[in-house]
Amino acid sequence: MSEHLTEIVVFTALFLTVSGMGFVAARWRRPADLASLDEWGLGGRSFGSWVTWFLIGGDLYTAYTFVAVPALLWGAGATGFFAVPYTIVTYPIVFLVLLRLWSVSHVHGFVTPADFVRARFGSPTLALLIAVTGIVATMPYIALQLVGIEAVLKSMGVTGHLPIVIAFAILAAYTYQSGLRAPALIAFVKDTLIYVVILVAVIVIPLKLGGWDTIFDSAKAKFAATPAPGDGILLNTGSQLQYITLALGSALALFLYPHSVTGVLAARNRDVIKRNMSALPAYSLLLGLIALLGYMAIAAGIKPIGTDNNTIVPQLFDRLFPDWFTGVAYAAIGIGALVPAAIMSIAAANLFTRNIYREYLRPNAGDAEEARVSKITSLLVKVGALLCILLLDTGFSIDLQLIGGVIILQTLPSVAIGLYTRWFHRAGLIAGWAAGMVTGMILLYNVGNPVTGKPHFAGSAFPLSKLGLDTKMTVYAGLLALAVNLAVALLGTVIARLVKATDGDDATRPDHYLADEGDSRLKDLHLVQ
Secondary structure (H helix, E strand, C coil), X not given: CHHHHHHHHHHHXXXXXXXXXXXXXXXXXXXXXXXXXXXXXXHHHCECHHHHHHHHHHHHCCHHHHXXXXXXXXXXXXXXXXXXXXXXXXXXXXXXXXHHHHHHHXXXXXXXXXXXXXXXXCCHHHHHHHHHHHHHHHHHHHHHHHHHHHHHHHHCCCCCCXXXXXXXXXXXXXXXXXXXXXXXXXXXXXXXXXXXXXXXXXXXHHHHXXXXXXXXXXXXXXXXXXXXXXXXXXXXXXXXXXXXXXXXXXXXXXXXXXXXXXXHHCECCHHHHHHHHHHCCHHHHHHHHHHHHHHHHHHCCCCCECCEHHHHHHHHHHHHCCHHHXXXXXXXXXXXXXXXXXXXXXXXHHHHHHHHHHHHHCCCCCHHHHHHXXXXXXXXXXXXXXXXXXXXXXXXXXXXXXXXXXXHHCCHHHHCHHHCCCCCCHHHHHHHHHHHHHHHHHHHHCXXXXXXXXXXXXXXXXXXXXXXXXXXXXEEHHXXXXXXXXXXXXXXXXXXXXXXXXXXXXCCCHHHHHCCCCCCCCCCCCCCX
């Protein structure tokens, strides 16, 4: 550990500085009272373009992304680039959807996607399913933020679970105190550090390794020498369909996650969302540069610590940069875990409070009680996420992230399509959700990995040969499950209409989906200007 002393000092200093900002954030744009979900959980719904840019960027581009995407390219080749097209196409897809969600949520005071579903379809049961789905899909995502911190700590020679426990205890404390204002303020530092570190890396590292020709030649040589079939620096024919469907499925899923919705609902008005959805693809350029670190690690001859491929990027910086800059890079990855973890825990807590606690346990709970319960729940969510990492191996947790995408996609008919049409009957949507979930779990159960020897739940690439097709192609399990979901929802709706089953009342009106800041239709949410 002594040879990493400078790195540890720099990492610790930056980590503690940012943590201090998290506590100070309670005074930033402070309202008269934080005791409501609108203030604690959504920052007063008052964030402008710059704050929203950093908040959503910090929310979506996590510490896991910074270590796992290049590690995937290092180990599997071109398939790891799926993260780049999916983050490009997702913004045009969700542009109009999020505008409608923001408006109707501000008219009615919705805090979660399940709030909207409850009002749109008049179904507490469907809203409960959406809430539980969001919580289940988010929990492993929070846990995966620890992967980045673990990789950094290993690279600095720090072992044991105590440092991770301390880091998340600090996170839990300032999130409890400051709510969404904490990650919003920290995101400025996090994103700045990431941009600086990556831009320096893509300039300096190629110069040290002999240029981009050398880097790509080294990657090509490595994959050509790999005995197991797989991708090289180009996709093979068997993985192209998986690449396309995984990118599309991931794009559809990204803004269905509760933490993504939380970042959007905190925006001040529709123009803020328009500007951000137009500009956020700039992060995809950064992501492409991050991905190339995997090929740089091949050219530099980097090996992971033990079997943990997530240490590839930290090891690359440790090999090629002075200790002080490596410490900065480690801090960028560590701090990159704090912002999304905080937002995710807040979003999951809001789902429990609004759509389980208030709906079924305390219907008469006031704003202050809601905020208090959400704060406590956010602590429990972090404890649960921490236990996932402490008790399960990292590889299993990574598989959980892929499963999480399949799970959250099953909310698309109720949430995304529901923003445009109420044609689907609530009974059909419930049946479709159940069918999609069962299908998704069956498909994932049948995904194995012959390299690791794991027979089930070893990824999301479902072999089409298991459907009786004579092909070696695979497809993203989430899209297949979503197709079954939609088919059953459509059939269920037709049957419900034929038997004249009672449908729920729609509490929304067409004009609610177009309301903007200053509109008399907006609910008085005590916005901070």
